[in-house]
Amino acid sequence: MENPADTDTYYTIAAPAEALYKEKGSKFLCYAYPVRDEDRIREYVEALRKRYYDATHHCYAWRLGPEGASFRANDDGEPSSTAGRPILGQLLSRGITDTLVVVVRYFGGTKLGVPGLIAAYRESAAAVLDEAERIEKTVNARFVVEFGYLAMNDVMRVVKEMQPVVADQCFDNACRMTLSIRRSREEALRDRLSKVEGLHMEFEGYE
Structure with a gap:
C-alpha cells in the first residue's frame, strides 16, 4: 500500500482563467478559479449568476483537498450528468484539485442532445483548463x-x-x-x- 508521505504533492491552478467555446449557436463562457473552501466557491458561482443573469444555465464542478476527496458536480437544469459530470471529469483526468470550473451557457436555438451536451461541456472545461497555469504544491x-x-x-x-x-x-x-x-x-x-x-x-x- 502506498504511503501517503510518498505522495505529498498535488496539482491546482495558479490563477483564474477564462475561455469561450461555441457549438451550433450556443455559447459557453468558461471560468476556472483556484479555491480552498466552499464559501469561496459559492461566492464565485453567485457572482457569475448575477453577471450573466440572462444565461440559460450556470453549470459547474469543483474539487477540494490535496487528494480531491471533496467534490461536487452541478447540472443547473441541463439533463442529468450532461454538464457537471463532464466538467468534473476534466478536473479528474488532469489530476487538478482546489479548483472550481463554471460554464455559463447561452442557448443558441439548436438542441445538442445528450451526447452533444456532454461533449460541449467537456470541451468547455478543457478549453478553460488549457488556459490556466497548472502548478504543483506540497x-x-x-x-x-x-x-x-x-x-x-x-x-x-x-x-x-x-x-x-x-x-x-x-x-x-x-x-x-x-x-x-x-x-x-x-x-x-x-x-x-x-x-x-x-x-x-x-x-x-x-x-
Missing part, C-alpha cells in the same frame, strides 16, 4: 507546539535544522509556535520535537 502537516522558555534553544535548533515554515509564534514564559512542514518530513520533525523536555505538540491537520 501537502503540509500543520501543528502547534507549546513549551517553556527554558526549552527555547532546543526547539529553535530543531527549527533551524528541519526548516519548517513558522506560521505564527509567541515567546513569553510559556512559548507557542505554529509550524508547517511537508508531509514526507512530518515524522522526522515530530520525532525531533518529541525529545524536547516539556514540549506539548498538537496536530491541526494537513493543508
Whole structure:
C-alpha cells in the first residue's frame, strides 16, 4: 500500500482563467478559479449568476483537498450528468484539485442532445483548463507546539535544522509556535520535537 508521505504533492491552478467555446449557436463562457473552501466557491458561482443573469444555465464542478476527496458536480437544469459530470471529469483526468470550473451557457436555438451536451461541456472545461497555469504544491502537516522558555534553544535548533515554515509564534514564559512542514518530513520533525523536555505538540491537520 502506498504511503501517503510518498505522495505529498498535488496539482491546482495558479490563477483564474477564462475561455469561450461555441457549438451550433450556443455559447459557453468558461471560468476556472483556484479555491480552498466552499464559501469561496459559492461566492464565485453567485457572482457569475448575477453577471450573466440572462444565461440559460450556470453549470459547474469543483474539487477540494490535496487528494480531491471533496467534490461536487452541478447540472443547473441541463439533463442529468450532461454538464457537471463532464466538467468534473476534466478536473479528474488532469489530476487538478482546489479548483472550481463554471460554464455559463447561452442557448443558441439548436438542441445538442445528450451526447452533444456532454461533449460541449467537456470541451468547455478543457478549453478553460488549457488556459490556466497548472502548478504543483506540497501537502503540509500543520501543528502547534507549546513549551517553556527554558526549552527555547532546543526547539529553535530543531527549527533551524528541519526548516519548517513558522506560521505564527509567541515567546513569553510559556512559548507557542505554529509550524508547517511537508508531509514526507512530518515524522522526522515530530520525532525531533518529541525529545524536547516539556514540549506539548498538537496536530491541526494537513493543508
